[in-house]
Structure formats: structure tokens, C-alpha cells
Amino acid sequence: MRDLGLKVSGVLVVLLALELCSRTGLLSRDWFPPVTETYAELFKLAAGHPLWTEIGRTLSGWALGIALATVLAVPCGILLGSNQTAYRMTRVVIEFCRPVPSVALIPLAVLVYGVGLEMKVFLIVFVTFWPILLQVIYGVQDVDPVVRDTARAYGLPPLARFFRVTLPSAAPYIATGLRIASAIALVLAVTAELVVGAPGLGQSIVVAQSNANLPRMYALIIVTGLVGWVLNLAFQAIERRLLRWHPSQRQEVAQ
Amino acid sequence: MSRTTNGAASRGLNRRALGLLLELALPVAVLVGYGVWASRAQSFYFPPLDEIGRYFNELWLFDRVGSDLVPSLVRMGAGYLASVVVGVSLGLLLGMSRVLRTAAEPVVEFLRALPAPALIPFSLLLFGSGDSSKIFVIVLGAVWPILLNSIDGVRGVDAQQLDMARAYRIPLAARVTRIILPAAAPRIFAGMRTSLAIAIILMVVSEMVASSDGLGYFVLEQQRSFAIPEMWTGIILLGVLGYVLNWLFLRLERRVLAWHFGLKGLAGPAAPRKQSGRAARRSARASSPSAPSSDGEV
Numbered sequence: 319m320r321d322l323g324l325k326v327s328g329v330l331v332v333l334l335a336l337e338l339c340s341r342t343g344l345l346s347r348d349w350f351p352p353v354t355e356t357y358a359e360l361f362k363l364a365a366g367h368p369l370w371t372e373i374g375r376t377l378s379g380w381a382l383g384i385a386l387a388t389v390l391a392v393p394c395g396i397l398l399g400s401n402q403t404a405y406r407m408t409r410v411v412i413e414f415c416r417p418v419p420s421v422a423l424i425p426l427a428v429l430v431y432g433v434g435l436e437m438k439v440f441l442i443v444f445v446t447f448w449p450i451l452l453q454v455i456y457g458v459q460d461v462d463p464v465v466r467d468t469a470r471a472y473g474l475p476p477l478a479r480f481f482r483v484t485l486p487s488a489a490p491y492i493a494t495g496l497r498i499a500s501a502i503a504l505v506l507a508v509t510a511e512l513v514v515g516a517p518g519l520g521q522s523i524v525v526a527q528s529n530a531n532l533p534r535m536y537a538l539i540i541v542t543g544l545v546g547w548v549l550n551l552a553f554q555a556i557e558r559r560l561l562r563w564h565p566s567q568r569q570e571v572a573q
Numbered sequence: 574m575s576r577t578t579n580g581a582a583s584r585g586l587n588r589r590a591l592g593l594l595l596e597l598a599l600p601v602a603v604l605v606g607y608g609v610w611a612s613r614a615q616s617f618y619f620p621p622l623d624e625i626g627r628y629f630n631e632l633w634l635f636d637r638v639g640s641d642l643v644p645s646l647v648r649m650g651a652g653y654l655a656s657v658v659v660g661v662s663l664g665l666l667l668g669m670s671r672v673l674r675t676a677a678e679p680v681v682e683f684l685r686a687l688p689a690p691a692l693i694p695f696s697l698l699l700f701g702s703g704d705s706s707k708i709f710v711i712v713l714g715a716v717w718p719i720l721l722n723s724i725d726g727v728r729g730v731d732a733q734q735l736d737m738a739r740a741y742r743i744p745l746a747a748r749v750t751r752i753i754l755p756a757a758a759p760r761i762f763a764g765m766r767t768s769l770a771i772a773i774i775l776m777v778v779s780e781m782v783a784s785s786d787g788l789g790y791f792v793l794e795q796q797r798s799f800a801i802p803e804m805w806t807g808i809i810l811l812g813v814l815g816y817v818l819n820w821l822f823l824r825l826e827r828r829v830l831a832w833h834f835g836l837k838g839l840a841g842p843a844a845p846r847k848q849s850g851r852a853a854r855r856s857a858r859a860s861s862p863s864a865p866s867s868d869g870e871v
Contacts, residue, residue, distance in 0.1 A: 321675050328676030349698050406592065407599045414600070414812070417770060417819040421777045421789070422811035425796030425804055429618050505688040505774075512690050513781045513793070520691060527694035535694060543687030550686050 351533045359533035360540060369538075373545060376518035379435055379507045380549075383442025384499055391447045392492065395454025400484070405455065412451070420445035420502075421509060428514050438510045438518075445506055446499035450492070457491025458484055490564050493557045500553055504546050519545070620802045629806040637791070642810070645787040648704055649776040652711025656768055660716045661761060664723020665749065668757070674724065681720065689714030689771075690778050697783055707779040707787075714775045715768040722764030726757025759833050762826050769822050773815055788814075 333353050339345040340352040363369040398405045423441060431437040461484055469479045511520025519542050526535040604622070611621040633642070667674045692713050693706075700706035730753050738748050780789030792807035827834070 324672060324675040325679045329679050331676070332680050403595065406595050410596050410600045411603065414816060417815040418812040419770075419773045419777050419815045421774050421781070422792060422808045424781070425792050426618070426808065429796060429801070429804075501686075505690065508688040509690040509778050512693060513778065523691055523694055527698070532698075539687070539691050539695060542691045543683050546686030546688060547683055550682075 349532070351536065355533045356536040356540070360537035363534070363537055363541070369541065372517070372519050372522050373541070375435075376504075376507050376511065376520070376545070379438035379442060379510075379516075379518065380500075380503045382435070383439045383503050383507070384446060384496070386439065387443045387446040387450055387499060387503075388496065390443070391450035391495075392454055395451045396458055396480075396484070396488075398451070399455040399458025399488070412448070416448045416452070420506060421513075424510060424513055427510075433514050433516050435516070437514070438507055438516055441506050441510055442503045446503050449498045449502065450495040453491045453495030453498075454488060457488030460491070461487045486564075490557075490561055493553075493561060497550070497553045497557065500549055501546065504549060508542060618801060620805060624802050625805045625809070628802045629809065632803060632806055633810055641786055641788055641791045644704075645776055645780065645789070648707045648779075648787070649711065649772050651704075652708040652776070653715060653769065653772045655708065655712045656715040656719055656772065657765060659712065660719030660764065660768070661723050663716075664720050664757075664761070665727055665753065667720075668724040668727025669753075681717070684713075685717040685721070689775055693779060693782050696779075702783045702785075707776070707784070710779045711772050711775045715772040718767040718771070719761065719764040722760045722767075723757060726760030727753055729760065730756040759830055762830060766819075766822055766826065769818060770815070773811075773818065777811065 336345075336350070337353045340347055340350045398408060420441065423444060427437045427440050431440055465483055465487070466479070469483050474482065507518065508520040510516050511518040512524055513520075515521050515524070519538060523535055523538045523542070526532075526538055607619075608622045611619050612623075667677055689710060693710055696706040696709045696713075700709055734752055734756070735748070738752055743751070776787070777789035777792075780787035781793045784790040788807060788811055792804055792811070795801075795804035795807060
């Protein structure tokens with residue numbers, strides 16, 4: 319209860335400080351409209367306006383990208399995680415592709431796919447593939463050897479071993495991979511919209527800025543942040559629910 | 574006797590050579606495959622390797638290094654350093670005070686969830702199109718993993734050590750530099766590694782919007798003028814840059830944290846992979862609830 323009060327007052331202090339800075343002219347009003355104006359604009363946007371369409375556009379790229387990347391990366395990760403030879407063969411390629419700054423591929427994606435949804439999805443898939451793949455590999459490699467050997471000693475067929483031992487044990491890793499991927503995918507979706515003008519939240523921020531409609535620009539930036547925040551919360555909640563049985567979550571409840 | 578050791582040694586050597594062959598087979602196959610395919614297909618978007626190589630030689634050895642590579646690196650370096658300084662000092666403050674930490678949590682969570690590129694228009698308004706707006710964007714994106722990891726690191730300091738230090742009346746400054754910072758260093762470095770990747774990305778993105786030099790500007794500009802092989806040289810250079818910086822960072826981390834890895838019996842930052850099942854699960858547990866150490870590995 320006390321925590322909640324602290325949190326609320328923390329937010330209020332920041333907002334109040336911004337409002338005062340703008341009203342007193344400490345920060346130029348040309349750049350910083352008072353926070354109240356921004357929020358008024360935000361509610362106006364939320365009431366009517368294509369705001370929800372823009373959010374939908376950004377999120378459709380996000381969702382398609384993550385879904386495709388998951389479908390591609392999980393089987394690859396399971397294969398590479400359970401087969402040492404395959405892992406070593408691909409290790410160099412993975413280690414090289416992973417730190418490549420994803421955004422360097424934006425121009426290529428624009429050339430090949432144009433500026434629409436496809437381009438966004440391609441970028442997101444290419445980039446989120448790696449964190450998911452790595453998490454799945456680690457997860458599969460990290461199966462408790464005792465459990466694995468026990469399952470084998472009891473003569474469980476390979477398929478059952480996979481579904482009853484490997485997959486449950488790798489599940490928390492896969493969940494972490496997905497959560498990382500979700501944040502990255504949103505960054506990429508917004509970046510693609512901002513830089514090349516694919517329709518979505520990023521583009522409307524640029525449009526608001528070039529129209530010198532600053533309250534709207536700030537309102538849209540806030541919306542983008544809220545979208546990221548809600549996605550993050552949603553992933554955490556789903557993870558907690560699906561992986562209730564796992565020690566990592568049980569521990570958390572116990573604390 | 575000498576024969577058997579010789580035999581074992583040569584067998585070990587053979588195995589290692591075989592392993593190396595195995596690891597290099599796929600990259601070589603990919604390169605050769607692409608080379609053969611590209612020279613046959615005459616695709617407009619995917620030029621053959623020798624053409625890319627020729628342009629790379631022409632552009633980056635060392636014609637455009639001063640005009641594009643250096644400004645990019647300077648911005649990234651400045652933004653990254655500022656992120657480290659701000660992240661660690663704020664992390665110390667928030668890590669040591671529960672009240673401040675709780676009060677700041679919603680704001681930090683929100684700003685962390687906000688995709689940093691969305692702030693580029695804001696930064697342009699604030700600083701114009703010069704270097705400082707780009708550095709600002711880099712800091713706004715790269716500071717969060719460092720900040721969150723510093724907070725966690727500071728909170729994880731052994732309470733007994735702190736009590737002991739207080740009992741001996743060690744002054745606050747000494748407590749921070751001698752006890753808290755070293756204890757938090759492994760977590761801080763984990764955050765710094767994540768931030769490095771983010772800083773590179775934001776450097777490129779910020780240069781793609783309203784800029785007149787830098788690698789991001791170069792790549793986008795070449796694409797807009799349909800100079801495809803030139804564009805590819807930029808993409809490859811960025812890839813190499815990301816790889817090299819990551820490698821340098823790992824070496825630095827291994828050196829600075831040598832005492833830590835020695836203490837834990839780990840070989841280096843990459844070691845968690847080879848932990849026993851139980852230890853890895855413990856570390857997964859430690860990072861699972863909020864996973865700041867692995868967040869945003871773009």
C-alpha cells in the first residue's frame with residue numbers, strides 16, 4: 319500500500335516538474351508544451367482518430383514477425399540444442415550473425431520488400447530469430463542430465479522424452495527468449511515506420527512533428543511507450559501463468 | 574611410452590583439426606554458395622562477392638573512414654560512455670535507497686519500454702540535427718540495461734559486509750568504491766554488454782534520420798540512389814563493427830572481472846552455457862523474474 323503511494327507520487331512528481339518547467343518557461347514552450355496539453359491531446363486521440371488503427375498497424379507487424387520467428391527458431395533451436403555436431407557446424411554463423419546491428423538491414427529490406435508490412439515483418443523475423451534460437455539452444459542443452467538419463471533408462475520413447483523432459487525443461491528459456499524478442503520487435507517496428515515511413519505509430523510521430531503539432535507528437539510517443547509497457551506486462555503475466563509449475567516461478571511466489 | 578603419448582597427441586590434434594573443419598565448413602559453404610549463385614543469377618539486389626569486395630576496397634580503405642566511420646564511432650563512444658556514467662551513478666543511488674527506488678520504478682519501467690527510436694523526433698527538436706541529438710538518443714536507449722543491472726547489483730551486495738563496514742565506521746565514499754561497486758561489477762558489466770549492442774543500433778538509426786554523415790546515413794543514402802554494391806559494403810562494415818566491438822568488450826570484461834570469474838570457477842563471461850544443470854537453473858531463476866541482464870539484446 320505504501321509502495322503504491324510512493325509509485326504514484328513518483329510519477330506525479332515527474333509530471334508536475336515537467337509541467338512547471340514548461341509553464342515557467344524554464345524549458346521553451348515551443349518545444350515542450352505543458353504536460354496537461356499533451357494529455358488532453360492524448361485523450362482526444364484515444365476517443366476518435368485513427369490512433370487505434372495506427373496501433374493496430376504497428377502491432378500487426380509485431381505479431382506476425384514474432385510468430386514467424388518463433389515458428390522458425392524453435393525447431394532450429396531444438397535441433398541444434400540436441401545435436402552437438404549440428405551445433406558446432408552452425409556456431410560460427412550464429413555468432414557472426416547475432417551481433418550484426420539489425421537496423422543495417424533496413425535499406426536492403428526496403429529494396430526487396432518495399433515500404434509495407436512485408437518489410438517490417440522481414441526485419442522483425444530476421445532480428446528476433448537469433449535471441450529465440452539461442453535461448454532454445456541453451457534451454458535444450460540445459461536439461462538435467464540425471465532426469466534425461468533416468469527417462470532413457472526407463473525406456474521412454476524419444477518422442478515422449480522430448481515432450482515430457484526436454485520441452486518442459488526448456489520452456490522457461492523459450493519464454494525468456496520470447497520476451498526479449500517482443501521488446502526488440504517493437505523497437506524494430508517503430509524504427510522501420512520512422513525511418514522509411516511504413517504506416518504505423520512511428521510514422522504518425524514523424525507526421526505530427528513535421529506538422530509542428532507538438533502535443534500530438536508527445537502524446538504519440540507516450541502511446542508508444544505504453545504499448546511497449548503493456549506488451550511487457552502481458553508477456554510476464556502469461557509466463558507466470560503457463561510456467562506456474564516451474565521452480566523459478568514458485569520461488570518468486572514464495573518470496 | 575613415447576609412442577603412445579605421441580599417438581594420443583596426434584589423435585587429439587586430428588580431432589581438433591576435424592572440429593575446426595566442422596565449424597568452418599558451413600560459413601565457407603555459405604560464402605561459396607552465395608558467390609556462385611550471385612555471379613550466375615546477376616541479381617540486381619544481390620551483387621557478386623568480388624564486386625562488393627572491389628567497392629569495399631575503394632570506399633573503406635580508407636577513403637570514407639574519416640568522413641563516415643569516425644563520426645559514427647565518436648557519437649557511439651560518447652553516448653555509450655554517458656550511458657555508463659549516468660546508469661551506474663543513478664543505479665547506485667536507486668539501489669541504496671528503497672524509497673527512491675520504489676518511487677522511480679514506474680517512470681523507469683515506462684521509459685525502458687519506450688522504443689528509443691520514437692524519441693528521435695523529440696531529440697531533433699531539442700538539439701537540432703547535430704551530434705548532440707544523436708548522442709542523446711543513444712543515451713536514452715542504452716542507459717536502461719546498465720541502470721537496472723546496477724540497481725540489482727547494488728541490492729545484491731552482501732548485507733553482512735555492509736554491516737561490518739558500517740560497524741567499523743568506514744566512510745560512505747569508501748564503502749561505495751571498495752565494497753558496493755566491486756560487488757556490483759559483474760551485474761554492471763552484464764548490463765554494459767547489452768547496452769553496447771543497443772548503442773550501435775541507435776547510432777545507425779539516429780544517423781538514418783536527418784543526418785549528413787555517418788554509417789547509417791551512408792547505407793540509407795546508397796540505397797536511395799540505388800548504389801547496391803556500395804550499400805552492401807556499408808552493411809558488411811556495420812556487421813564487422815558489431816562483431817569486433819562485441820569481441821573487444823568480452824576481452825575487457827574478462828580482464829576487469831578476472832577476480833570474479835576466478836572466484837566462481839568460471840572460465841569467462843560465456844561460461845554459464847557450460848554450467849551444470851542445477852547452477853544454470855539457479856541463474857535462470859535469478860534472471861527470470863525481470864531478466865534485465867538479457868533484456869533488449871538486439
